[in-house]
Amino acid sequence: MTEQLEARELFRAAYENRYTWDKNFPGYTADVTVRQGNETHTAKVRVTENLSAEVSEIDDEQVKQSILEQVREIAIHRIRRSFEETHGKNTFTYGETDETGAVEILMGGKAEGDRYKVRNNEVCLVHRHIHGIVVTINTFGTHHTSEGYLSHRYHSVYHDVKTGELKGESEFEDNYEQVDNYYILTQRVIQAIEGDKQITTEFTFSNVTLLQPAVV
Template sequence: MSETNNAREIFQSAYESRYTWDENFPGYTANLEIKQGDETYQGKVKVNPDLSVEISGIEDEKVRESVYNQMRDIITHRKRSTFAAAHGKNQFKLGEKDSTGAVEILVSGDAMGSNYKVRGQEITQVSRVMGPMAFTINTKESLDTGNGYVSTAYNAVFRDAKTNELKGKRDFEETYDKVGEYYLPSRQIIHAISKDGQTTTTEFNFSNLQLLEPAPVA
């Protein structure tokens, strides 16, 4: 029982040390430039206080949808949720400690079969299974905002859940700027590597980052 409690405490401490936007987050707007190979697109992004996303100025439907999905991925990690709401029903158990000092946290009760590694106050690895696909996310670098950490360099490895065959890999580099009281993404570079080694690089550059004005109270 003590090991179970210790595993929960370790994971909860790391979970609550992530940088997230608080309940007063006003939303923001930004200009966006996307580069992929010889192609460049310009547009605008608006993130509302409820964290819904609006993309404008990009005519190509596939590119617009890709930007929308990428923004949703970024925002998902900044959305605040209590530990009880996200993991209250799960059971935790300590696993092995690796050569870097990260300890494995084994989870039961999670629909996606998630397991983690925690080093210090940071979650450094997430492993999940979603249908036929298994993926592992490894954090390489992070930014300490003073109000929690945010990953700035990480990779995601995708494998067949049944055969463990490598399906692809993505390397991420992210930069954040502080605007007012909040850290907002200002750049993201994604190197998508196929299973046969072909690499496609996509760059998202956000400029003119501005927080939305809170609506006046009637």
């Protein structure tokens, strides 16, 4: 498949428009409250300057792992990597344009089989193969900052790459606050969809404090 340079540049612009933390990000600490049904749990989180995550002051191991999973996922998406570092081994061609004006980008090379949609200089659909699972994420709303956009409302579906079996489906709503020079997630509401049931879990991060930069 011949690469279309216009498709590469369209995707590059949207990729570089994402909000990420710069190399001076010092890390942070926060209190976290988790609510699911009638249960409420509290803990403390710490994200270091190299974006490793820790959860403390909680005994429930299952809830602790759930918090850790969210904090790690948040940090992974804030890592700043150049376009060439992430997509240098991929090729890009146009797919279809949908009724909303979103342009489909089909991937070749290392990411063969993945696809994205770009609208208004933002990635509004991600369809990726990750460790035997096909992840499809549609984004319906974003936060805008002077340094790029952050996803606000989005829907994720997970299928087995071989069988096509549905492995999970969730709706997310994320809210951020600016702490000094950085935007930090302060609330994430997840509605896990299981058949006709919806299980809502709310993570609230408060008392967010940036760590002091390491002295060189």
